[in-house]
Amino acid sequence: MPKWHYGGDVDVSLQALRCFLAVAEDLHFTQAAERLGMTQPAVSKTIRRLEGVLGAPLFIRSRQYVELTDTGLSLLPVATRMLADFDDWARDLRAVRAEATRVLSVGYHSSVEPALTNAIEAGFRRLRPGWSVRMRIVDWADPARGVLEGTLRTALLRLPVPGQERLDLEVLRRDARYVALPDGHRLLDRDGVRLADLKDEEFVALPTASGPLRAFWLAADRFGRPPRIAAEVDNSEDFFQNIQSGRGVGMLTESSTRVYRRPGVHYRLVEDAEPSELAVVWERDGTDPIVRDFVRACLEAADPR
Missing domain, CATH: 3.40.190.10 (Periplasmic binding protein-like II)
Structure with missing residues (x-):
């Protein structure tokens, strides 16, 4: 991992700065971890190590809130600038390498x-x-x-x-949106379904960290209450495995119904769903x-x- 060096006794990794910046922006360790694709304990451990290296706390933590300390507030613009500069440099390097190859x-x-x-x-x-x-x-x-x-x-x-x-x-x-249903599902006798037909179903969902993407594929704004979640997945194999096993249903694109042909999985058009x-x-x-x-x-x- 590339590192910035501030002197003989301060050695801070870019990953530590990214963790600090995510927590500083969200003021929430779990949300920051989800955004970073890390576990909450891993983010907390990284922040504690950073605080140990710097010799000062960066956050005030309580059960009700997370707040930046004066040291954290002073580090925030420095970390933002350093990461932006490094990312710009890395992007330029990749562009040069792409041009060469x-x-x-x-x-x-x-x-x-x-x-x-x-x-x-x-x-x-x-x-x-x-x-x-x-x-x-x-x-x-x-x-x-x-x-x-x-x-x-x-x-x-x-x-x-x-x-x-x-x-x-x-x-x-x-592309139109379809719903994937397991063998024996009550809606298989229909050529198409409507969102109202799915409001009591349990869904196979993307992780919470996917934010608007998860909400779109759950049609979360159309049910009047949070959809019921049977499982969270982050890849196609787990998605279809959960459908095949009957744990829940899931929405997908029309093109996906052609790409993914799986035994025990059936597709029906969701007639009133906004296209993808x-x-x-x-x-x-x-x-x-x-x-x-x-x-x-x-x-x-x-x-x-």
């Missing part, structure tokens, strides 16, 4: 069909001869993280995503001409007229 790193959600990604890659190669695309599946719970942190230059994602306000995007298409938007996303206000050409290839592949 002529490889564009792109994230994609597992529900994106190969026919679309193949068409995008072919269009990009026409626009940028000699370049290739390295596709990487993104994390279900925090799919935009790679773009926000600079490890990916762009991504094909299902909206909404955590951190979307820090991204630019182009919507490529809108597939978008290409990139760093806000980004001016990278390579990324711009990739976006153009995405738009042409999504609407090949």
